[in-house]
Amino acid sequence: MRKALIVIVFTHLLNILHAQKDLDMFPKPHPWRGNNQFLNYVLKKYPIADTIYFKIPLTFWIYTDKNGFGPGPVQIKQQIKMLNKFFNQYNHTGLYFYVAKINFVKNRRHLTMGYFFENFFTTTKYHIPGTVNIHLVRNIKIFSKNNNIGGTYNSLTQALIITTSNFPTGLAHEMGHYFGLLHPHRNWNRGKLFAESVSRTRTVPLSHKRNCEVRGDYLCDTQAQPDLSLFCDENCNYIGHITDPWHQPYHPDTDNIMSYFKNKHCRKHFTRMQIAVMLYNVTINQYAKFWRNIPQNNKFFPDKYEPDNYPQIATLLLPEQEQYHNFNCLPTGKETLFDTQDFFKINFVKKGLTFIKISKAKNLFPQLKLTIYDNFLVPIFTRYITDPTIIKLPDLEPNIYYIKIQQINRPKTCNLYDYKIKLTVY
Ligand SMILES: [Zn+2]
Known part of the structure; x- marks a missing residue:
């Protein structure tokens, strides 16, 4: 045959x-x-x-x-x-x-x-x-x-x-x-x-x-x-x-x-x-x-910053500019695909007090793990997030850093999870 x-x-x-x-x-x-x-x-x-x-x-x-x-x-x-x-x-x-x-x-x-x-x-x-x-x-x-x-x-x-x-x-x-x-x-x-x-x-x-x-x-x-x-x-x-x-x-x-x-x-x-x-x-x-x-299919469609699942294609996060991100799902016949992470790039030009605000968007709020990496992609800070919050970042020398936001404990059902993120530097 x-x-x-x-x-x-x-x-x-x-x-x-x-x-x-x-x-x-x-x-x-x-x-x-x-x-x-x-x-x-x-x-x-x-x-x-x-x-x-x-x-x-x-x-x-x-x-x-x-x-x-x-x-x-x-x-x-x-x-x-x-x-x-x-x-x-x-x-x-x-x-x-x-x-x-x-x-x-x-x-x-x-x-x-x-x-x-x-x-x-x-x-x-x-x-x-x-x-x-x-x-x-x-x-x-x-x-x-x-x-x-x-x-x-x-x-x-x-x-x-x-x-x-x-x-x-x-x-x-x-x-x-x-x-x-x-x-x-x-x-x-x-x-x-x-x-x-x-x-x-x-x-x-x-x-x-x-x-x-x-x-x-x-x-x-x-x-x-x-x-x-x-x-x-x-x-x-x-x-x-x-x-x-x-x-x-x-x-x-x-x-x-x-x-x-x-x-x-x-x-x-x-x-x-x-x-x-x-x-x-x-x-x-x-x-x-x-x-x-059509609106019923919104849970399948990614936000406008995707793909940003890797540091090479991270989304630039500028101070005071709030961004909307989601974790979409996609049925493919056999299995369902899930988007599970976003990478951000931040560029500190001077030392200062730095906060990251994670807030609720229109749909389900995801459980998150936030990791900050230095310029060589070495992790330097981790935080778990279960509710909307403001996180004070550790003192960072002026340089380029990466943030990974990962959805954890996601149920295998096809729902839309989303959040908003904002960087503030004083
Ligand atoms: Zn051809």
Whole structure:
């Protein structure tokens, strides 16, 4: 059984190797294929506006060598910021992403991820359901070579693999695949039978369907285009003088996130229909009920400072500026994930009396353990907190310190715990 599966998988892998860099072996159904009108109905439900309809949890798997070297939480925080820029600022997709969990896998072998078997088995082994799983590696190699593959989406295990060389648009591109988008240049060089035409009104033989609805990425609002990594310069200008198989010259947009470019900074834009495809695929996801941005789901969503579970990505705590923090939970099918700690960074410039005020917020007040660390992460002070309180800190020399606030004795039920924190220096 397992042998048969491996043979099937391998055959599929070889078939798609020349076609594209993403492992789109088991493509999702495309109800808009031949019927783009379908997507207008989707957009009636989710008008494109500055509204967040879904908040989608991400699980990161970071592969490091045994000393911990490799991509780290700082890069994840930057990546999430960029991802939300593409999905909310440059494009109003209605999708917002947050980090549910960061896992470290100390295994140098996976730092350079093999494109075939290693990809398949690793992303099967390391997987948290109910979240989008993203594997952060240094390189992806095909056979023994390090090919310049920035990222890949494995549609079989539904995992994203991103390399550090593929920052900053790689994650947005692979996320597009995760939510059902295809490359606009798909099959561009495979002749009249398979290619998308520049003309938006051309129909395919023996059917009344428009060519642009059944070829390429099946979307008529993304223009027909060749692989732009071959026909665009570093400044994102189209420099191809080529035609489609019907001899019409291409006039592609050169900023689509799902296109290929030499310069990945060219990618900025999703079209209206691309957004509709993603919204449709989120809606049919079995976990969508946990992702909907509605008040009942607030217990699943982290506060605005997250992720801040590690000192490298601690939240800066400035005097007299009160911050709201929560410990959210997340059902993932098998188990429930809990956010259990926040890291803060404080920067004392002069000696003085220092207080930390922990007060009640809107929801359940958590039992806490507060630890202060010096600049070398050596713990120097600990206090348990069961009620809102003001803590006088020990005399501290001017320097940088870290505070860890950890939730303890948490019941395994999915409730929202939160608190407010304020630093006062006299
Ligand atoms: Zn791709």
